Amino acid sequence: MKQIAIIGAGVGGMAVAYDFAKAGNKVVIFEASGAPGGLAAGFRREGWKWSVERFYHHWFTSDHCMFGLMTELGLASKVVIKRPVTVMYYKGKFYPFDSILAALLYPGLGWGINKIRFGLVGLYLRLTSNWKPMESTTVDAWMRKWAGDKVYDEMWRPMVVGKFGERYASQVNMAWMWARFHARTTQLATYEGGFQQFADDFAAKLKEMGVEIRYNAPVQQIKPAEAGVTLITSSGEEHYDQVLFTSSPALLAKMAPDLPESYLKGLLELKSLGAVVMVFSLKHQLSKEGYYWYNLPKSAGFPFLALVEHTNFVSRENFGGEHIVYAGDYLETDHEYFKLSQEELQARFAEGLKKFNPEFDPSWINQTWLFRTNYAQPVPLVNHSKNIPSIETPLKGVYFASMSQVYPWDRGTNFAVEIGRRAAGLMLEAD
């Protein structure tokens, strides 16, 4: 029997714990915050039946690793599948963009060759599995060559700029874009009670299996020991056969300075963006048409990248009749949105809400909540697969499974499960 420690009770850390406990090992999870769920965690105001995710979350019906795990856990019956409406912006208006017919009717590309190129490129990316050669070129270069400048500038560039900012937009590799086409569906899913309920149910199952989860228990350092690994926490030192870390590469580099220079350098060279998300509880529905997800071009002057009306996906009856709206952005951590106060950001974002409904007035706001994280979106540059840190680090017994390693897939709880279970397999096999 092995004794292992997992740092982080996010979805990835819990997936590792599940496989380890199932194989009859002793598992302790150290979680810095007071609850499980990591970036997918939620909060619940008094009177709400469901929790609201701090950062907007849904699953795609193609998230097979996640649904497979839920079936094993006996939780699959709580998955709720819906088909909310996604829209694109064009010259001051929003157009549905979630079916072939809707794409055909979208006016941004006219009716000629551009629409055909757009359709053919989309079809190719959806059908091909050959992503590897695409990582040696940028989205910018590949799309301009195959879809053309008009299609790229109108359709995809705004999304890439929104996601990665002007600094990285022209450097992100094409395999990232392939993964988006390949792994996404128009049907979306959530969990009865919200993602926090899923994390709580998952943690409860782990507890039944004998896994110990310690909350408010940040690990300060990971040190090699004569046999195994030592963890340093505020309550002292503990010894384990193996340790897995599940948060950012930069944090691992800080916590495990005994890692060899080359591995540390690789961790520190990986690029990522943070996220700033404000959750609004409103008295009235923002989108009169009932739209859920708005793709927004930054060039059109919106003060955020993403506008998501959660209660056009999940019934507002779960939130005491309140309308829940997210406004958020992916940003470098020196951006002013990381410094502005909640009141200042609320004022700026509320101004932006008028663009979705001219009747919107700040008096509609019941309350807002502000969430910020430094580590939200890894940035895959050209030939990124060469830069992915190995799950098994050169420090014996120390393992690493994070959002930065799920490439070519974009980050997501489905891929946290996938990499977590892969890490568990490697750890179980090791002596």
Ligand SMILES: Cc1cc2nc3c(=O)[nH]c(=O)nc-3n(C[C@H](O)[C@H](O)[C@H](O)COP(=O)(O)OP(=O)(O)OC[C@H]3O[C@@H](n4cnc5c(N)ncnc54)[C@H](O)[C@@H]3O)c2cc1C
């Ligand atoms: C804005 C945004 C939107 C997203 N939308 C979606 C979506 O729609 N669908 C989807 O599936 N995914 C989405 N994701 C991605 C998803 O949240 C992540 O891929 C997933 O939650 C990662 O899980 P993880 O376990 O790998 O890491 P994390 O969730 O980051 O968990 C790591 C855990 O480690 C803990 N920790 C860190 N340092 C220490 C320490 N020193 N000691 C102890 N504990 C520590 C943290 O508190 C955290 O709980 C989104 C993410 C963001 C930011």
